[in-house]
Amino acid sequence: MSEAGYLLIREEIEDDLYTMYTNEVAVTTNSPQIPIQKEDYTTTKVVNRKTSMPSTRWTSTPYEVENELPCPLCNQWYSKANFSRHAKHHNVSTREILESHQETINQMIKRRKNN
Known part of the structure; x- marks a missing residue:
C-alpha cells in the first residue's frame, strides 16, 4: 500500500517512472493458468422441469x-x-390397524364428527 502511494507521488514528479513499473508488473504477472472454460462456451444451463409425481408415502391423515x-x-x-x-400394543403397525378395519373406523369417524 505504501509502495503504491510512493509510486503515485513519484509519477507526479517523474512521468516515465510510473509507466516503467506498471509495464514491468504487467509482464511478470500474466496468468500461467490455462482457462478452464472455453470462451465460446455458453454458461447458461437449461433445466427441464419434471412433472411432480404424487407421493407414494403412506400417511394417516385421512383417518385423523x-x-x-x-x-x-x-x-x-x-x-x-x-x-x-399404541398400535404396538396390538402387535401391528399404524398402517395395518387403520387399513384392515375400514368399516369400524368409518363409523368411529362419523360418530366423532357428528358430536
Whole structure:
C-alpha cells in the first residue's frame, strides 16, 4: 500500500517512472493458468422441469379427526403422535390397524364428527 502511494507521488514528479513499473508488473504477472472454460462456451444451463409425481408415502391423515386417530380394536381415540406406540400394543403397525378395519373406523369417524 505504501509502495503504491510512493509510486503515485513519484509519477507526479517523474512521468516515465510510473509507466516503467506498471509495464514491468504487467509482464511478470500474466496468468500461467490455462482457462478452464472455453470462451465460446455458453454458461447458461437449461433445466427441464419434471412433472411432480404424487407421493407414494403412506400417511394417516385421512383417518385423523382433531389431531387424533381411532383405534378400532379398543374403540377409543388416541393422539396422532402416540398412536404408533399404541398400535404396538396390538402387535401391528399404524398402517395395518387403520387399513384392515375400514368399516369400524368409518363409523368411529362419523360418530366423532357428528358430536
